[in-house]
Amino acid sequence: MNPDSPAASGEGWEPLRVAVLGAGHVGLATAACLAKIGHQVVGMDADRAKVASLSGGRTPFFEPGLQEIVEEGLESGRLMFTADTSEALSGAQAAFICVGTPGGPDGTPMLGAVERAAEAVGVFGADGAVVVEKSTVPVHTAERICRVLERMARGRRFHVVSNPEFLREGRAVEDFLRPARILVGADDRRSHEIMRRLYEPLVAEGAAYFATDVCTAELAKHACNVFLALKISFANALAPVCEAAGADVVAVADIMGSDPRIGRDFLEAGMGFGGYCLPKDVAAFKAQTERLGCRFGLLDEIIRINEYALAGVFEKVRESLWNLQGKRVALLGLAFKPDTDDVRSSPALRLAERLMDAGARVVAHDPRAAGNACKELSTLNVADDAYEAAEGADCIVICTAWPEYRSLDLARLKGVMRQPVLVDGRNLFDLAQVSGAGFDYLPTGRPRLSS
Ligand code: UGA
Numbered sequence: 329m330n331p332d333s334p335a336a337s338g339e340g341w342e343p344l345r346v347a348v349l350g351a352g353h354v355g356l357a358t359a360a361c362l363a364k365i366g367h368q369v370v371g372m373d374a375d376r377a378k379v380a381s382l383s384g385g386r387t388p389f390f391e392p393g394l395q396e397i398v399e400e401g402l403e404s405g406r407l408m409f410t411a412d413t414s415e416a417l418s419g420a421q422a423a424f425i426c427v428g429t430p431g432g433p434d435g436t437p438m439l440g441a442v443e444r445a446a447e448a449v450g451v452f453g454a455d456g457a458v459v460v461e462k463s464t465v466p467v468h469t470a471e472r473i474c475r476v477l478e479r480m481a482r483g484r485r486f487h488v489v490s491n492p493e494f495l496r497e498g499r500a501v502e503d504f505l506r507p508a509r510i511l512v513g514a515d516d517r518r519s520h521e522i523m524r525r526l527y528e529p530l531v532a533e534g535a536a537y538f539a540t541d542v543c544t545a546e547l548a549k550h551a552c553n554v555f556l557a558l559k560i561s562f563a564n565a566l567a568p569v570c571e572a573a574g575a576d577v578v579a580v581a582d583i584m585g586s587d588p589r590i591g592r593d594f595l596e597a598g599m600g601f602g603g604y605c606l607p608k609d610v611a612a613f614k615a616q617t618e619r620l621g622c623r624f625g626l627l628d629e630i631i632r633i634n635e636y637a638l639a640g641v642f643e644k645v646r647e648s649l650w651n652l653q654g655k656r657v658a659l660l661g662l663a664f665k666p667d668t669d670d671v672r673s674s675p676a677l678r679l680a681e682r683l684m685d686a687g688a689r690v691v692a693h694d695p696r697a698a699g700n701a702c703k704e705l706s707t708l709n710v711a712d713d714a715y716e717a718a719e720g721a722d723c724i725v726i727c728t729a730w731p732e733y734r735s736l737d738l739a740r741l742k743g744v745m746r747q748p749v750l751v752d753g754r755n756l757f758d759l760a761q762v763s764g765a766g767f768d769y770l771p772t773g774r775p776r777l778s779s
Contacts, residue, residue, distance in 0.1 A: 513545025661728020
């Protein structure tokens with residue numbers, strides 16, 4: 329932290345007492361990072377086993393840098409955890425709602441946990457507390473939270489603000505402490521002042537700060553994730569066109585991305601986007617726009633292209649192996665992206681299921697996510713390393729762009745396989761690296777190489 333910042337110098341800046349309800353990926357990163365920048369934070373989760381292990385300094389999932397700042401927070405006395413809502417909320421000037429918002433059958437998120445968290449704040453929250461909507465929710469959710477608070481509060485007053493998170497899994501700590509922007513939507517001056525004070529240490533370090541109204545902030549969060557999904561989908565729609573034309577989608581993306589109006593990030597063609605956020609948020613925004621009576625056909629197209637990207641990789645395997653029945657397919661990578669052990673809506677798991685349904689024997693490897701993958705898909709066989717997964721395989725599919733796979737010994741891999749077929753669902757390898765290795769190499773949107 330900058331020694332000249334008001335937070336560091338202690339001049340004219342007072343930390344806040346904060347409660348964070350929900351210790352999942354967002355809640356835990358938020359709690360630990362708020363403690364890191366100087367606030368007094370209590371993280372609350374109903375799962376007592378999780379609270380016990382957090383209180384002992386052990387994080388329940390892999391997120392680079394998180395374990396360290398949780399330990400630091402506990403040692404400094406600025407961070408503690410409890411399963412008791414009243415203890416968490418007692419004296420809190422800001423109460424963050426970071427509970428899960430899983431997608432329902434029509435895409436509309438299920439907000440029961442948000443309602444219960446709001447009820448708890450209504451019962452135990454301190455008069456004047458700012459209630460911070462951090463979970464990703466549809467526009468106008470804050471109004472609902474206000475009504476719940478009014479119903480429960482009996483004379484105490486609360487103010488609801490929207491403060492969407494823009495943390496990427498695998499980069500959550502870095503994204504919180506060095507954010508691209510901080511977004512706060514509030515409809516009254518006092519809430520804006522409190523939220524500005526909360527984030528002052530980061531603003532003093534140069535973070536961009538957007539203060540707007542609640543509705544705009546809520547909508548902007550969905551718009552951001554949907555646009556990221558759109559960008560990925562553009563690259564994924566371009567990939568088969570490049571394959572048909574004999575062009576290279578990676579080179580096209582480099583050329584497009586060199587224009588600052590376009591930007592290179594999120595133009596990686598592959599087997600589709602996954603994770604807890606992007607698929608759910610596109611579906612939620614589609615349901616929301618329909619409810620608002622607006623036509624936004626692009627959203628259907630994003631969903632369709634994402635399905636097609638996964639189907640494209642499946643077809644490459646089938647086309648190469650002819651009959652899938654009894655063939656052994658090695659999947660490298662199970663996490664929905666590198667640097668996380670999260671397999672929620674992971675394209676790799678969806679591919680595994682599809683291959684197994686078609687009669688293939690699937691053996692997978694992941695440096696971090698194998699345990700979570702087996703919980704999700706109990707029929708999955710996992711190997712200790714990539715070479716073991718490739719033993720006797722008819723095909724390898726790169727499903728997650730873990731950097732360590734880049735340095736695999738391709739000759740050794742080929743040596744243990746039954747057929748040298750390498751389908752690259754993430755364009756992990758350079759064409760130069762693979763050429764000469766003797767594989768039938770099928771990347772995504774790039775020219776193929778034959779053995
Ligand atoms: C996403 C957003 O990037 C965050 O800004 C946001 O805060 C977060 O959702 C959220 O709403 O909580 P995250 O789910 O961690 O973050 O994952 P991303 O890094 O966005 O990746 C999503 C998926 O897209 C992954 O499966 C990844 O492999 C895929 N992807 C990403 C591509 O296929 N191509 C790309 O060029 C980029």
